Amino acid sequence: MKIPRLLPALPIVAGLLLLGRIGLAADQDVGALVAALFKARNDRALGIVTARVYAEPSRPGAGPAPQASVLIHLVPYSAAFEANLDAVRTGLRDSLGGYTRAVSLVEESRVDFERALVAAGGGALVRSEVTDADGAVRLADIPAGDWLMLAWRESGHLTKRFKRSEQDLKRYPDVPTTTTYSMVTYWRVRVTVSRGETAEVAMNDRNVWMTAPRQEGATSTRPRAPGTGTQKRR
Numbered sequence: 001m002k003i004p005r006l007l008p009a010l011p012i013v014a015g016l017l018l019l020g021r022i023g024l025a026a027d028q029d030v031g032a033l034v035a036a037l038f039k040a041r042n043d044r045a046l047g048i049v050t051a052r053v054y055a056e057p058s059r060p061g062a063g064p065a066p067q068a069s070v071l072i073h074l075v076p077y078s079a080a081f082e083a084n085l086d087a088v089r090t091g092l093r094d095s096l097g098g099y100t101r102a103v104s105l106v107e108e109s110r111v112d113f114e115r116a117l118v119a120a121g122g123g124a125l126v127r128s129e130v131t132d133a134d135g136a137v138r139l140a141d142i143p144a145g146d147w148l149m150l151a152w153r154e155s156g157h158l159t160k161r162f163k164r165s166e167q168d169l170k171r172y173p174d175v176p177t178t179t180t181y182s183m184v185t186y187w188r189v190r191v192t193v194s195r196g197e198t199a200e201v202a203m204n205d206r207n208v209w210m211t212a213p214r215q216e217g218a219t220s221t222r223p224r225a226p227g228t229g230t231q232k233r234r
Contacts, residue, residue, distance in 0.1 A: 033076045034122030040143035040195075047193040049074060049139040051201040053131050053151065064204070066135030070153045074127040074139060075113065077146035077190060084109040085150075085188065089210050102212035103184050110150065142193045149201055151187040154214065181213040 040046070051072050054064040075081070088105045091098030114126055129137040188209040191199050 030078070030116045030120045030122070033078060034117065034120045034125065037076055037122070037125055037143040037145050040145055041141075045144040045195040046141050047144055047195060048198040049142050049147070049149070049191055049193060049201065050198060051131070051137050051139075051149065051151065051203065053135045053153075053187070053203045056205045066131075066133065067153065068131055068133050068135055070131040070135070070151055070203075072129045072131060072137045072139075073110070073150045074142070074147050074191070075110075075150070076117070076122070076125055077148045078113060081109065081113045082148065082190075084113075092210070092212060100213060100215060102210065103214040106186065106210075106212075144193050144195050147191045147193060149187070149189045149191050151189075151203055152184055154182050154184050181215045184212055184214050186210045186212075 053067040053070045055067060057064055085106060088102050088109065091105075092102055114123075117123060117125060125143075127139050127142070129139060131137050186209045187203040187207065189201050189203070189207075191201060193199050
């Protein structure tokens with residue numbers, strides 16, 4: 001079974017699209033990915049993956065600040081999945097739509113890839129953890145091979161209000177005037193696991209892969225009814 005391809009609904013320059021297609025076409029069959037890792041597991045060729053997420057010191061002499069509650073996702077490495085993620089990040093700079101839809105497109109790509117793994121019998125290869133109070137996770141019994149770690153955290157719930165004239169409100173009554181959103185920070189790291197060894201991953205402010213907003217809600221302001229405006233004094 002081939003990996004479902006996520007077609008980005010974002011304008012991307014032709015050269016980058018061509019590179020993405022080459023990466024997708026050259027990727028291994030999902031079944032082959034799963035078979036290779038299961039063989040390593042059956043041969044007891046297992047390793048450990050540890051990850052630590054922290055913020056750089058904010059002042060001289062201070063230590064790094066551990067980042068708890070960061071979602072850590074480890075999946076078999078796939079060039080096609082990686083190309084889909086690259087296409088999303090490229091779209092961030094192409095349009096406002098690409099910027100606001102980036103988080104949902106990353107999620108769609110991840111879910112599609114995991115469904116392909118499950119369909120190929122490799123659902124057990126998807127590993128997820130959340131960083132503890134020390135900003136750390138430890139994943140044991142990982143079959144030797146190449147993996148992709150995708151980690152993310154959500155922070156800040158901001159509300160932005162947009163001023164609209166009465167004329168615009170009448171012409172476009174459904175256009176949101178208030179939008180609530182949060183910012184999602186992503187890390188993406190390719191990890192090679194070897195038998196009997198520990199692969200260590202460090203994620204911090206300096207190696208963030210992508211940051212994009214997740215819209216949580218929007219409300220629109222209806223135009224005022226005739227006669228409800230401010231009356232002039234006589």
